[in-house]
């Protein structure tokens with residue numbers, strides 16, 4: 108939604124309304140019984156940067172690209188984050204984050220310990236490493252927009268990349284990912300990474316084969332050997348954490364009680380959320396009744 112969508116006081120609310128619409132759409136389409144909003148309490152943890160100094164560096168540059176004579180205009184997304192948090196609270200949708208960890212790690216932990224089927228809603232392909240048909244963990248991938256949602260299962264990952272979800276983190280480590288400032292092994296692209304993983308199983312198998320000088324060309328072998336210092340640290344950066352110590356969270360969807368309903372109505376008025384709020388309240392009512 109364009110940031111001309113504003114509340115009476117001029118605050119942009121396009122992201123708030125868009126976010127509410129997305130949740131309404133997902134709850135109505137996929138009919139979950141539980142819902143959690145996983146938060147980047149730290150979008151670029153220092154321990155990941157310490158291992159790979161370029162990790163997400165270009166995004167810091169984007170954020171701080173303000174010269175001395177440039178007036179600092181409040182970021183139109185950032186000003187909406189507290190409103191989004193407040194709205195989720197009112198709707199009874201828990202926000203879960205963890206200090207020094209990304210939302211990816213919260214998702215990894217919750218998806219791994221869940222006893223129910225899990226749909227991970229994300230536009231971040233890093234999370235493909237969590238896909239697991241056997242435990243009913245899927246990704247609903249939003250990168251192509253909400254009208255082009257893609258359900259990612261084991262077969263989808265195999266069809267896209269030629270590796271299993273359990274191999275995806277090693278695959279991403281080898282290939283690298285410019286969107287996260289992850290260099291990858293120089294000279295190893297997607298195709299070679301997939302071929303190597305198919306032949307040798309995992310990163311440890313590839314490294315062992317390179318050191319033994321068996322099962323790969325001399326050219327590939329020298330690239331892997333040259334990449335060993337990177338390969339020693341990158342997997343820890345790429346693999347999402349699955350064992351965070353998170354508090355128990357009541358995440359079952361339920362109809363709003365009268366107090367929450369009144370609060371939602373006043374938020375809708377203050378922030379001009381209009382039918383976006385009405386629709387999500389209705390969707391939660393329906394979910395709570397199931």
Ligand code: MN
Nearest residue numbers: 211231233234
């Ligand atoms: Mn990520």
Ligand code: MN
Nearest residue numbers: 231232233287
């Ligand atoms: Mn990513």
